[in-house]
Amino acid sequence: MPLPRSPRPDEPDTHLRVISAGLVVDFRGCRTAVRNFLRDWLSHPHPSITATEIRDGFLPINRMPCEELWLHP
Incomplete structure:
Protein backbone atom coordinates (compact mmCIF):
# COMPACT_ATOMS: atom_id res chain seq x y z
CA MET A 1 0.00 0.00 0.00
CA PRO A 2 1.56 3.33 -1.04
CA LEU A 3 2.06 6.13 1.47
CA ASN A 36 1.98 26.54 10.81
CA PHE A 37 0.36 24.06 13.21
CA LEU A 38 3.11 24.63 15.79
CA ARG A 39 2.94 28.42 15.43
CA ASP A 40 -0.80 28.28 16.08
CA TRP A 41 -0.35 25.82 18.95
CA LEU A 42 2.22 28.04 20.66
CA SER A 43 -0.13 31.03 20.47
CA HIS A 44 -2.56 29.28 22.85
CA PRO A 45 -1.03 26.09 24.27
CA HIS A 46 -2.73 23.60 26.57
CA PRO A 47 -0.57 22.96 29.66
CA SER A 48 -0.97 19.16 29.56
CA ILE A 49 -0.22 18.71 25.84
CA THR A 50 3.06 19.36 24.08
CA ALA A 51 3.66 19.54 20.35
CA THR A 52 7.06 19.84 18.70
CA GLU A 53 8.95 19.30 15.47
CA ILE A 54 11.47 16.50 15.94
CA ARG A 55 14.63 16.55 13.83
CA ASP A 56 15.71 12.96 14.33
CA GLY A 57 15.69 11.76 10.71
CA PHE A 58 12.68 9.52 11.46
CA LEU A 59 9.55 10.10 9.39
CA PRO A 60 6.43 8.30 10.63
CA ILE A 61 4.19 6.54 8.12
CA ASN A 62 1.03 8.39 9.20
CA ARG A 63 0.53 11.90 7.85
CA MET A 64 -0.83 14.56 10.19
CA PRO A 65 -4.64 14.72 10.16
CA CYS A 66 -6.14 17.54 8.08
CA GLU A 67 -2.65 18.51 6.89
CA GLU A 68 -4.08 20.58 4.04
CA LEU A 69 -5.81 22.91 6.52
CA TRP A 70 -2.41 23.98 7.89
CA LEU A 71 -0.86 25.01 4.56
CA HIS A 72 -1.77 28.67 5.02
CA PRO A 73 -1.22 30.69 8.21
Missing part, protein backbone atom coordinates in the same frame (compact mmCIF):
# COMPACT_ATOMS: atom_id res chain seq x y z
CA PRO A 4 -0.40 9.03 1.27
CA ARG A 5 0.97 11.86 -0.85
CA SER A 6 2.09 15.16 0.52
CA PRO A 7 -0.04 18.17 -0.38
CA ARG A 8 3.30 19.82 -1.28
CA PRO A 9 5.43 17.11 -2.91
CA ASP A 10 8.27 19.55 -3.72
CA GLU A 11 8.70 20.38 -0.03
CA PRO A 12 10.44 18.11 2.47
CA ASP A 13 8.41 16.31 5.10
CA THR A 14 9.19 16.67 8.78
CA HIS A 15 8.32 14.85 12.01
CA LEU A 16 5.59 16.21 14.31
CA ARG A 17 5.27 14.78 17.83
CA VAL A 18 2.29 15.42 20.12
CA ILE A 19 2.38 14.23 23.74
CA SER A 20 -0.66 14.14 26.03
CA ALA A 21 -0.84 12.38 29.40
CA GLY A 22 1.94 9.97 28.46
CA LEU A 23 0.47 9.19 25.04
CA VAL A 24 3.00 9.94 22.29
CA VAL A 25 1.68 10.38 18.75
CA ASP A 26 4.01 10.92 15.80
CA PHE A 27 3.04 12.25 12.38
CA ARG A 28 4.69 13.10 9.11
CA GLY A 29 3.76 16.40 7.51
CA CYS A 30 5.08 18.83 4.94
CA ARG A 31 7.28 21.43 6.59
CA THR A 32 4.82 24.30 6.01
CA ALA A 33 1.86 22.48 7.58
CA VAL A 34 3.85 21.31 10.62
CA ARG A 35 5.32 24.74 11.29
Whole structure:
Protein backbone atom coordinates (compact mmCIF):
# COMPACT_ATOMS: atom_id res chain seq x y z
CA MET A 1 0.00 0.00 0.00
CA PRO A 2 1.56 3.33 -1.04
CA LEU A 3 2.06 6.13 1.47
CA PRO A 4 -0.40 9.03 1.27
CA ARG A 5 0.97 11.86 -0.85
CA SER A 6 2.09 15.16 0.52
CA PRO A 7 -0.04 18.17 -0.38
CA ARG A 8 3.30 19.82 -1.28
CA PRO A 9 5.43 17.11 -2.91
CA ASP A 10 8.27 19.55 -3.72
CA GLU A 11 8.70 20.38 -0.03
CA PRO A 12 10.44 18.11 2.47
CA ASP A 13 8.41 16.31 5.10
CA THR A 14 9.19 16.67 8.78
CA HIS A 15 8.32 14.85 12.01
CA LEU A 16 5.59 16.21 14.31
CA ARG A 17 5.27 14.78 17.83
CA VAL A 18 2.29 15.42 20.12
CA ILE A 19 2.38 14.23 23.74
CA SER A 20 -0.66 14.14 26.03
CA ALA A 21 -0.84 12.38 29.40
CA GLY A 22 1.94 9.97 28.46
CA LEU A 23 0.47 9.19 25.04
CA VAL A 24 3.00 9.94 22.29
CA VAL A 25 1.68 10.38 18.75
CA ASP A 26 4.01 10.92 15.80
CA PHE A 27 3.04 12.25 12.38
CA ARG A 28 4.69 13.10 9.11
CA GLY A 29 3.76 16.40 7.51
CA CYS A 30 5.08 18.83 4.94
CA ARG A 31 7.28 21.43 6.59
CA THR A 32 4.82 24.30 6.01
CA ALA A 33 1.86 22.48 7.58
CA VAL A 34 3.85 21.31 10.62
CA ARG A 35 5.32 24.74 11.29
CA ASN A 36 1.98 26.54 10.81
CA PHE A 37 0.36 24.06 13.21
CA LEU A 38 3.11 24.63 15.79
CA ARG A 39 2.94 28.42 15.43
CA ASP A 40 -0.80 28.28 16.08
CA TRP A 41 -0.35 25.82 18.95
CA LEU A 42 2.22 28.04 20.66
CA SER A 43 -0.13 31.03 20.47
CA HIS A 44 -2.56 29.28 22.85
CA PRO A 45 -1.03 26.09 24.27
CA HIS A 46 -2.73 23.60 26.57
CA PRO A 47 -0.57 22.96 29.66
CA SER A 48 -0.97 19.16 29.56
CA ILE A 49 -0.22 18.71 25.84
CA THR A 50 3.06 19.36 24.08
CA ALA A 51 3.66 19.54 20.35
CA THR A 52 7.06 19.84 18.70
CA GLU A 53 8.95 19.30 15.47
CA ILE A 54 11.47 16.50 15.94
CA ARG A 55 14.63 16.55 13.83
CA ASP A 56 15.71 12.96 14.33
CA GLY A 57 15.69 11.76 10.71
CA PHE A 58 12.68 9.52 11.46
CA LEU A 59 9.55 10.10 9.39
CA PRO A 60 6.43 8.30 10.63
CA ILE A 61 4.19 6.54 8.12
CA ASN A 62 1.03 8.39 9.20
CA ARG A 63 0.53 11.90 7.85
CA MET A 64 -0.83 14.56 10.19
CA PRO A 65 -4.64 14.72 10.16
CA CYS A 66 -6.14 17.54 8.08
CA GLU A 67 -2.65 18.51 6.89
CA GLU A 68 -4.08 20.58 4.04
CA LEU A 69 -5.81 22.91 6.52
CA TRP A 70 -2.41 23.98 7.89
CA LEU A 71 -0.86 25.01 4.56
CA HIS A 72 -1.77 28.67 5.02
CA PRO A 73 -1.22 30.69 8.21
